[in-house]
Amino acid sequence: MTPAALADLVRATALDVLSSRGLDTSVLPETVTIERPRNPEHGDYATNLALQLGKKLAVSPRDLAGWLAEALTGQDALTSVDVAGPGFLNLRLAADAQGAIVREVLAGGADYGTGDLLAGRRINLEFVSANPTGPIHLGGTRWAAVGDALGRILTAEGASVTREYYFNDAGAQIDRFVRSMIAAAKGEPAPEDGYAGAYINDIADAVLASEPGALGLPDAERAEVFRTIGVGLMFEEIKKSLHEFGTDFDVYFHENSLHESGAVTKAVEALKESGNLYLEDGAWWLRSTEYGDDKDRVVIKTDGNPAYIAGDIAYFQDKRSRGFDLCIYMLGADHHGYIGRLKAAAAAFGDDPDTVEVLIGQMVNLVADGKPVKMSKRAGTVITLEDLVEAVGVDAARYSLIRSSVDSSLDIDLDLLRKHSNDNPVFYVQYAHARVSSVLRNAADLGIELGELADFDATLLTLPKEGDVIRTLGEFARVVASAAELREPHRVARYLEELAGAVHRYYDEKGAKVLPKGDEETSPLAVPRLRLYQAMKQTLVNGLRLLGVSAPEQM
Template sequence: MTPEELSAAVQSVLTDAVEAGELNLPEGSVPQEVRVERPKNRDHGDWATAVALQLAKPAGANPRQLAQVLAARIENIDGVSAVDIAGPGFINITLDAAAAGQLAKNIVDAGETFGHTQALAGRTVNLEFVSANPTGPLHIGHTRWAALGDAIARLLRASGAEVTSEYYINDAGNQMNVFANSVMARIHGEDVPEGGYPGEYTKDLAAEVLAARPEVKDMPREEALPIVRELAYQSQLAQIKQTLADFGVHFDVYFSETTLHNEGKIESAIDTLREQGHIEDRDGAIWLRTTDFGDDKDRVLIKADGEPTYFAADAAYYLTKRERGFEEKIYLLGADHHGYVARLKAIAACAGDDPQKNIEILIGQLMSVRGAKVSKRAGNIIELADLINWLGTDALRYTLARFPADSPIDVDPELLQSKTNDNPVFYVQYAHARACNAARNAAAFGVARTREDGQPAFDASLLTHPTEEELLAHLGRFPSTVASAAELREPHRVARYLEALASAYHAWYAKCRMSPSTHQDGTVDEVTDLHRTRLWLNDATAQVLRNGLSLLGVSAPEKM
């Protein structure tokens, strides 16, 4: 029995007690979900709920009296062996071994879908992250959001949401002209212009442009510039996509800012915002009154010279997301983008959306890596590609996922490269590899999850060792951990859960054998259903470790 199943059963008991007149609660006060938690002291049972304390005030009754009514009914839930009331009204619940142990078989049967829920079913989400300018390689500043954004997308999907991951390509504006002129200078063997992109990568791009269109070197520069700009842009974008793929990140949509200008999206957005009543024509320019919704100042959409601002593109882009059917828009922005929060929420409000519901903006803090070297090729930045080659995708992604987004990170490369239990990603991956190796060893002794007749050999009532009870309790928390991590956009909850699960597995592995013993005379004990059932538990743990690592975009090696 999982915590979710127990929670649902207790909620059903509560509803039945109200309908039977045993509890007098105002209409609408019965909670949709009853929370059950592991008690700190295992002597108090497997699970505990404070629902009687929560309902005492609306019921106008003593919480212990409410607890007594509920306890009498909870005792009749299948799989519950004991119920007692503690303190002012806490209800402690103990499951029988069979009910607790059945979870192991359920996990193996569910396979890679275990932990998936429908908690966010029906929600349509656009998740935008990274969105680096296509004027140079991805660098350390983009690394954290690449890892976290992809993990959040995986978590949302595992919780039933329909998610589109999106990369906004800033391929319009003056920076693209600066980029093109930098590559053009390299084509002619010149230093880049002042304020240009000085990295060696512009020389590589120049070589690629010349290989594709050698005639640009002899063309008038004004005539050649659009060609150079497009070819260099496409090459740099392809490199960005390849680096992301190497990092295990794949986007559903790459959205070009240029399309907003070329397809009339900015004009259309202004018309929509005007209809909503928040446009003001002032001093020859077109303004959006974002101060109506908490921004520190109104924002110019179209300057007096007729040129749209970056903010106009931001507004049009937001509206395209709404037009494409995304009820929820999530933006993942870097630490230097705090000023964007109020203005983006103001855009949503001016467009007629609810800024508390339809748009969410997450700001991430900076990360640093001790000893990381600035890329000679890219200039004065640390490239993501170099970090991948140095530390590896798994170590980077896991480390970035195990801390809240709003906390700065200083990555210790020596720790990440160590093969010790002090290295969290090694610790978790090793638990998975150990479980796989244990299964292989068990198979060598003839231990299988089925008997010779092909029927499952599983007796949940045999899983009574304290380390088995602890391991099963951890396994049961996985679905709720995934659901809360998705709802709160906090992948670190999954990482920390996996570390606790790995610890429980290692403790169980040290105490409980699932292979028969071999004696000094060479004889081997008979394979029993205890061995077979423990193999189910072993394989269930491996499955949950594998599922959790997958949600973080980290591999689960079978050998280490």
């Protein structure tokens, strides 16, 4: 019995108890909270439902807990129900009820852990969106890992997710990039406000290889050649790096298309007509403070050119026109101001501001030999995605970036991630999978037949560590749903580490022998334990897949 099924059982029982005593059943929560006690001696699960309801019903929580315990006692799925403290209920599952978790894992297979929390939702998930003026730096790399994992998790909960990259191919940063390439092609130092690094020289050389006479063209034509070819080359390289990192996008949206198509002008005119733009000091301002922003924002500057927010406004409108009912923006640490302005822009169009969600990611630092790593071999000024992957590999890079909340800055210890030890979290989880795979492989080599899943006898799995593993397996679906609801992929990583710990402890348990040695007969415990190993393997695979991390069979 999974925690969700147990929660349903407790709620149904509580409904009967309250009804039979003439108490108000409307106070019952839709979902009963079921948790695993810190001390396993207290039971397999616990609920504070009686404490939640006591005051609302004007009943002693401990008395209410006693009534619930009496009603739950005798349920086939439970071996004991005890009242603790001021009104907690401690619940212990029957062996066969625990075995139902193993059956659910194996019956679900690759779909185990998925749900329908977000069924019917159409979500636009925009992340990375780095300017095409250089390789992806560590902040963008964090979003590449976290954003891709979040997309997988939202999809696992039934959402239709479009992963989108906003290609900033308009604006001053592109002009600086072009001037930097031209300077490199001429053998001159980078402009003071330009970009430096070996990659600039490489792209400048590639432009000249494609257009050998580019430097001899008039200034405007020369700039256009370097812009068209250079930006294209840089963006293709960014896409290649992301693909090799395991992150791909459904849509690459060009900012410039909003200006060329007239979408920006159309959005601005709509806001003028609605009165949500006003003219002051020669500029057009969005009345964003009326919708919760900390200040009004300039949309059209005094020179008549659109400010950056004009493109953002038109881009939001474009997303909504494509049918998305939720637009998630994953932005860098210096973009806190975007939360208010994007929600205000939505509200100014008469839209629900909650159709906009903005996630802000904090900075990432690399540490090696106890010291910060600050210089890239290729980019010269910042550490890049390629630098991190070269140092530790794709799996370790992705996992280390995902396993911590994006709300906090992150220090990545390169020395730790290179170690094949339990101190390395990605190794710890992957090694658990490799160990489980080894047992199953050896069982297959011995020709042990597992029979039909329906015949699996869970009552033989009586070791405490077997119960620990099974109950941890049962938590997976709830963790995935929570990660989707809160937009926190790190919850899946931390769950996998908890599961890996339970797996390693069970594997090392002397009394948990699975396979015969030499001429020994196969134990009756072999089949149920191998089914448990299959469930461990499936859940580890499913969890790692949600993070875009591989599950090696051998290490």
